[in-house]
Amino acid sequence: MPPAEKTAWDLARAATHANLPLLGTPMSQVVDRLLSARIRQNAFKVRPATRAGVMVSGGGYQGKTETVCEIAAVFEDSWRELHGSHPETVPGSRDLWAPVAYVQTPVTAKPKSTCKAILDFYGAPTKGMDLPELIRQVAASLNDHGTKVLVLDDITRLRMHRADDQDTLDLIRAFMSMHVTLVLVGVDIPGSGLLREGRGRGGKSVNGWEPTQTERRFDLVELDRFRYDTDEQITAWTTHLAGIENALRLLDARPGMLTEGRMPEYLFARTNGVVGLLERLIEDGSTEAIVTGTERLTEPLLDSLPLTLADSVGRDVAAGEVPALPAASRQPGTRPGRRRNTSFDDRGSAASTA
Template sequence: MSGELPDTAAFTLPGPVIARETAEGWSQWRSARHSFTPAPRLSLAQWRTLSPRQRVLHDLHRAATHANLPIQETPMSAAVARVMGSRLFNNALKHKPTTRAGLMVNGGGYQGKTETVCEIAAAFEDQWLQLHQQVNPHAVPGTRDLHATVAYVQTPVTATPKSVSQAILDFYGAPHKGMTLPQLVHAVRGSLYDHATKVLILDDITRLRMHREADQDALDLIRALMSMHVTLVLVGVGIPASGLLREGGRDRATGQIVFAQPRHARTFTDEAATQTERRFDMVDLDPFRYDTPSAIAAWVTHLTGIEDNLRLLRAEPGMLTDGAMPEYLFRRTGGIVGLLERLIEDGASHAIDTGAEQLTTELLDSIDITLGNGRDHTAGEVPTVPPRSQRTAKGRRRNTVFDDHRGGVSPHQPTASPA
C-alpha cells in the first residue's frame, strides 16, 4: 500500500543552511536542489491505520513537504527562461574577445526573481559541466581543478562599488583586505578567469545606491564586469527607476539597453580604449493577472500545480481551483507567487494543527501574510500585502463574476487536452 511507512522518518530533516553566496555553497545547492522527497499521499482512513509514532513522523513529513513546495514554471518565468537560457549558452560559446551582452531581470518583491534566475543558471551549469566532464578547462597542470561556472552574489544591503566587488571575491574565498577599488576589480577579473566562470549573477542590484559622488563608480563597475567575458545577470526591483540606467538608452532597432563606453578613464579595464558598447536585455518577471480568460486560466493552472503538491488528509480535487477560491487567492496575494506560497504554507500548517485538513476561505481568512526576513524595504523588496477583508477600501464587495454558483467544476478551470 502506498500509505505504508517505515518505522523511521521517510525524509531527512534539513541540515545547516546552504549559503549560495559561496562557490562551495552554490555547488551544494545546485547538486541537491531537486533531491527532496515529498510525503506519500494518504487518505484520512490510511492515516488512521498508522501507529502513533508513524502518524507523528508522517505529519512532520507533510509539514516539510509544504515548506518545500517545488518551483513551478509560470508564463512569466518561462519567458525569462527563454531569454536567459539562450543568452547564457550563446555567450558561453563565443570565441571572440568581445563584450558579452548582459541581462537584467526586473520585477517586484516576492515575485520569484531569485529562484527563477538561480534555477535557470543551475540548469545551464549542469549542462556546461557535462560538456567539460566536470573539469575546469583553464586549470594549470598539477593544481586543483576549481570550476565555478556560475557565481551568485547578493548585493550587500549597504552597497557600494567596493562592497559589491568584495562580495564577489568572498564568493571565491579570495582575500581582499585593504584593496582599492581598481585593485578589487582587478582581483575580481582574476578570480572569474581562474575559476572559468561564465555567468555572474548580482542579485538585488538596486541596493547599489546611485549617490551623486558614487554614480560614476557604480556605472563604471557594471561596465568593467561586462568586459570580463562573462554574462552579467543583474536582478533587482524597479531597475528602470533605480538610476542604474541613467547613462543607458534603448536601441530602437534591437530594444536592447546600451551603455556607451565613457570618455573618461575610470573604467578599471584594459579595454577602455576600445570604446566598446555594453548591451543589456531587460526582461520583466511580473505577477499573475486576473483580468482576461487566458490570464485567469494561467492562474488556475498554477493553483492546480500547488494543489497537487499538498498533503492534506481531507483535500478534495478542486480545493484551490473551484468556486470562489481562485479569485479569493488572487485578491489575498495580488497574483504574487511569493505571497501565495506564504499563504498556502501557513494555511496548510494551520489545517494540520487544527485537524481541518483542507484549505477553505474561512480557514485562510484567519491567516495573516507576514513578511520581512531581512529584505530591504527601502529598495522595494517587500511588496504591499493585500488586506484579508472581503471588502475593498471603499466598502465594495469583491467581484464574483467568475464564481461557480452551480456547485460543480469552475467554469474558468482549464479542461484537459484531447489525447
C-alpha cells in the same frame, strides 16, 4: 496511526509543504527563453569582446531570484556534463570549478564592497587590498574558476543620485569584459534609474532619450505577477493553483480544493497574484490545517491567518524588495480588479401577476 508513525508522517508533510516545487509560469517562461539563450551564446564565445548581459526586473517576492538561479543551475549542469571537468584548469592547481557565481549586492554598495562581495563567493583574500588590486583579483577569480555567469541580485539597491553608486555601476559594466554573462536582478529596474545611469527616468528612444551604455549592453526582461483580467490570465492562475494543489499532502484535500468555486478569486485577492505571497499563505495554511486537524484549505481557515513577511529582515524596503500586503478580506462573490458579471445570475421565477 501509532503516535511514532504519525509524528514521522507529519514531519514529512511539513518538509513537503516547506519546499513546494518551483512551477513554471507564462511570465517565467519568457525570462527562461531570453536568459537561457543569452547565457549559452555567450558561453561559447572565444573572442575577447564584451558579453551582452541581462537585467531581470519585477516586484518583490515575485520569484525573480528563484527563477534566475534555476535557469543558471540548468546551464551549469549542462556545462559540466558537456566538458566533464574544468576546461580551463590552470596547470599545477586545483581550482574550484564554478560555472555560475551568485552574489547579493551590498545594501550600501561601493566599488570596493562590491568586489569583496564577489570575492567572498570564492573565498578569495581581500584584506588590505586597494580597489585596483580587488578588481584584478575579481578578474583572476572569474577566470581561474571558469565562471561563465555572474548573477548580481538586488541590484536596485544602487541609488543613482549617489556618486559611489554611479561608480559601482561603472565597475559592474567593466565586469562584462571579463568573459562572463552578467545577470542583474532587481525590483523595478526601469524606475530605479539604472538604465538611465542617473540621467532621468525616461525610457529608451520612445521618450526621446539617447540610449546609454547600460541600455546598449543589457537586455531587460520583466518577471511580472499574475493578472486576473482576461480568460487567458485567469486560466494561467488556475493552472498554477492546480500545480500547487498536486504538491500538498493534506488528508482531507479534495480535487479542486484550490481551483474550484471562489477559491481562485479569494487566493488572488489575498496575494494580488504575487507567487511569493501565495506560497507563504499556502505554507501557513497547510501547517494550520494539520495542527487543527482540518486537513484541507478553506476560506475560513485562510482568513484566520494574517499574511506576514517575517523573513524580510535584511531586505531593503526602500528598494521595493518587500511588497505591500493586500487586505486580508474582500466582499464575497466579487472578482478581483473588476465587477462581477451578473448577466447569467438566476434571480428566481418571475413574480405572479394574478
